[in-house]
Amino acid sequence: MVETSASGGRSHYQRLDLKRWIPAFLSSHKTLFSVLWIVGFATVFIWQRNIVPGLLVFRTAPASSSSELRPVAFNLKDFGGVGDGVTVNTKAFERAVSAIAKLGKRGGGQLNVQSGFWLTGPFNLTSHMTLFLEEDAVILGIEDEKFWPLMPPLPSYGYGREHPGPRYGSLIHGQYLKDVVITGDNGTINGQGQAWWKKYRQKLLNHTRGPLVQIMWSSNIRISNITLRDSPFWTLHPFACKDVTITNVTILAPVLEAPNTDGIDPDSCENVVIEDCYISVGDDGIAIKSGWDQYGIAYGRPSTNILIRNLVVRSMVSAGVSIGSEMSGGVSNVTVENVHVWESRRAIRIKTSPGRGGYVRNVNYRNLTFDNVRVGIVIKTDYNEHPDDGYDRKAFPILEGISFTGIHGQGVRVPVRIHGSEDIPVMNVTFRDMLVGITYKKKHIFQCAFVQGRVIGTVFPVPCENLDQYDEQERLAKRSTSQNITEIDYDF
Numbered sequence: 001m002v003e004t005s006a007s008g009g010r011s012h013y014q015r016l017d018l019k020r021w022i023p024a025f026l027s028s029h030k031t032l033f034s035v036l037w038i039v040g041f042a043t044v045f046i047w048q049r050n051i052v053p054g055l056l057v058f059r060t061a062p063a064s065s066s067s068e069l070r071p072v073a074f075n076l077k078d079f080g081g082v083g084d085g086v087t088v089n090t091k092a093f094e095r096a097v098s099a100i101a102k103l104g105k106r107g108g109g110q111l112n113v114q115s116g117f118w119l120t121g122p123f124n125l126t127s128h129m130t131l132f133l134e135e136d137a138v139i140l141g142i143e144d145e146k147f148w149p150l151m152p153p154l155p156s157y158g159y160g161r162e163h164p165g166p167r168y169g170s171l172i173h174g175q176y177l178k179d180v181v182i183t184g185d186n187g188t189i190n191g192q193g194q195a196w197w198k199k200y201r202q203k204l205l206n207h208t209r210g211p212l213v214q215i216m217w218s219s220n221i222r223i224s225n226i227t228l229r230d231s232p233f234w235t236l237h238p239f240a241c242k243d244v245t246i247t248n249v250t251i252l253a254p255v256l257e258a259p260n261t262d263g264i265d266p267d268s269c270e271n272v273v274i275e276d277c278y279i280s281v282g283d284d285g286i287a288i289k290s291g292w293d294q295y296g297i298a299y300g301r302p303s304t305n306i307l308i309r310n311l312v313v314r315s316m317v318s319a320g321v322s323i324g325s326e327m328s329g330g331v332s333n334v335t336v337e338n339v340h341v342w343e344s345r346r347a348i349r350i351k352t353s354p355g356r357g358g359y360v361r362n363v364n365y366r367n368l369t370f371d372n373v374r375v376g377i378v379i380k381t382d383y384n385e386h387p388d389d390g391y392d393r394k395a396f397p398i399l400e401g402i403s404f405t406g407i408h409g410q411g412v413r414v415p416v417r418i419h420g421s422e423d424i425p426v427m428n429v430t431f432r433d434m435l436v437g438i439t440y441k442k443k444h445i446f447q448c449a450f451v452q453g454r455v456i457g458t459v460f461p462v463p464c465e466n467l468d469q470y471d472e473q474e475r476l477a478k479r480s481t482s483q484n485i486t487e488i489d490y491d492f
């Protein structure tokens with residue numbers, strides 16, 4: 001296959017050549033002078049060639065992360081790709097991926113998708129691969145489900161999420177991979193979900209819809225500088241992965257009538273950073289998960305060490321940032337900070353139910369802004385959606401160590417609704433520095449049931465009686481006598 005003319009590798013060799021013949025000419029000042037001219041010219045020339053659009057990644061990638069400097073770059077066109085929006089490019093993608101798969105030992109390769117509309121069926125990525133979407137490059141998912149291969153259900157779900165048995169795979173997929181980069185100059189992966197949502201509503205599908213991008217059992221995954229839109233189902237689904245970074249990604253789907261188009265679902269994943277993203281979708285913006293009831297408990301793989309920061313999120317149907325409801329493998333050590341949720345139904349939600357088992361623990365929310373949301377913070381412990389009747393009714397999840405610091409906003413109807421239960425009490429909750437503008441001057445808009453924890457300093461609106469009150473210096477001011485009072489009102 002053709003190596004694109006301006007690959008980083010080639011320039012590197014040219015520089016080596018220059019170094020070798022320079023000493024031989026250093027005998028006179030005159031030649032030294034001409035040599036300096038040539039070297040200067042060559043440097044500018046190489047630099048010029050390196051700023052060809054789409055290869056920006058070579059110039060800007062930090063020297064330390066060598067895996068981003070793929071020695072070889074291809075264009076999809078080299079493999080027969082046609083970006084006319086009509087030609088099906090699945091084979092072209094497959095050929096490109098297998099060419100890159102052969103380069104794994106030498107640092108892998110980059111596949112550039114240039115400006116155009118590249119229709120394709122689902123395809124798999126390979127290790128040590130960079131998929132680079134140039135400006136105005138659009139990968140379009142084929143609408144006809146016949147092109148979408150079926151896959152076994154996820155082991156921690158036991159089922160496709162919507163139907164028993166197998167499920168459709170994702171448009172862009174990967175399993176057991178290492179070192180995968182999906183990036184670009186804000187090119188787009190568009191799932192053309194409209195056809196899927198319609199068939200789903202009309203109950204014409206026999207299998208669970210496929211995600212847009214799903215990477216499973218993989219490590220060192222970096223996704224940045226692209227737009228993902230109109231996924232048939234969840235948009236970006238890292239499953240049982242380690243070391244995942246998602247930066248500066250725009251995720252879009254209609255805010256209404258785009259069922260289950262979650263933005264990002266880190267599922268049984270470890271060491272995940274999601275930052276600087278804009279997400280506006282038809283379900284949860286982000287939903288941290290770890291498997292469903294007895295299947296998730298048996299699989300036993302938690303989501304842990306998750307950092308989410310600097311997001312703008314909108315979710316008219318569900319919530320900006322959620323944990324659950326599938327959390328049976330456990331979720332711990334989560335930080336969510338500098339998040340702005342606007343024009344949404346809920347901002348932050350933890351959802352679970354009897355049967356899930358597992359735990360949600362050590363979760364810290366900091367500097368959240370709620371801008372016109374119905375309910376700010378929700379913890380719901382009766383989200384009774386089960387894969388089948390085989391779940392253990394006594395498998396109660398543990399919810400503990402959840403803190404909220406710096407919670408601000410305006411136009412919020414119910415700022416807090418923490419609905420613990422006798423079987424699933426919510427333990428060790430902390431509120432500190434909260435001031436949220438409300439739309440209804442009703443009482444009991446800070447709603448609690450079976451909650452143990454504390455409020456430090458002033459918190460507005462007036463917190464529920466369930467919580468202990470501490471002053472700014474963290475001295476106990478008033479101990480709650482009634483952690484179990486139930487003041488939940490779903491009517492507003």
Ligand SMILES: *[C@@H]1O[C@H](CO)[C@@H](O)[C@H](O)[C@H]1NC(C)=O
Pocket residue numbers: 122123124149151169173175
């Ligand atoms: C991708 O790889 C998985 C696992 O090997 C396989 O089940 C699936 O069919 C592949 N998908 C495509 C579109 O080739």
Ligand SMILES: *[C@@H]1O[C@H](CO)[C@@H](O)[C@H](O)[C@H]1NC(C)=O
Pocket residue numbers: 184185186187225226248
């Ligand atoms: C985010 O991505 C856009 C293109 O998608 C790019 O122009 C911008 O520089 C990126 N921002 C950062 C901070 O990397």
Ligand SMILES: *[C@@H]1O[C@H](CO)[C@@H](O)[C@H](O)[C@H]1NC(C)=O
Pocket residue numbers: 186226227250
């Ligand atoms: C990237 O493209 C999306 C969709 O076209 C757009 O909404 C977003 O503003 C763009 N991002 C940047 C940084 O230009």
Ligand SMILES: *[C@@H]1O[C@H](CO)[C@@H](O)[C@H](O)[C@H]1NC(C)=O
Pocket residue numbers: 145204205206
């Ligand atoms: C679903 O199954 C029915 C009955 O077997 C079949 O007629 C229909 O074509 C299937 N639909 C899809 C989208 O596969």
Ligand SMILES: *[C@@H]1O[C@H](CO)[C@@H](O)[C@H](O)[C@H]1NC(C)=O
Pocket residue numbers: 056060061183224225247248
């Ligand atoms: C995103 O794009 C910007 C502008 O091209 C670049 O500076 C930055 O390094 C890219 N970031 C990542 C993580 O790819």
Ligand SMILES: *[C@@H]1O[C@H](CO)[C@@H](O)[C@H](O)[C@H]1NC(C)=O
Pocket residue numbers: 304305306307333335
């Ligand atoms: C918790 O997660 C952060 C990343 O968000 C990580 O830096 C830290 O080491 C983790 N702490 C533990 C105890 O694993």
Ligand SMILES: *[C@@H]1O[C@H](CO)[C@@H](O)[C@H](O)[C@H]1NC(C)=O
Pocket residue numbers: 310337338339340367369
């Ligand atoms: C809080 O988050 C907002 C974004 O929602 C950000 O602009 C602001 O700088 C953050 N404040 C602090 C103190 O980090």
Ligand SMILES: *[C@@H]1O[C@H](CO)[C@@H](O)[C@H](O)[C@H]1NC(C)=O
Pocket residue numbers: 362400401402403428430
């Ligand atoms: C309560 O939660 C806080 C974090 O929110 C944590 O620092 C503290 O150790 C927890 N206390 C107990 C007794 O678990």
Ligand SMILES: *[C@@H]1O[C@H](CO)[C@@H](O)[C@H](O)[C@H]1NC(C)=O
Pocket residue numbers: 421422423425450483484
């Ligand atoms: C409150 O509920 C918890 C957990 O369900 C229980 O252990 C405790 O005894 C109850 N306290 C009171 C005062 O009823």
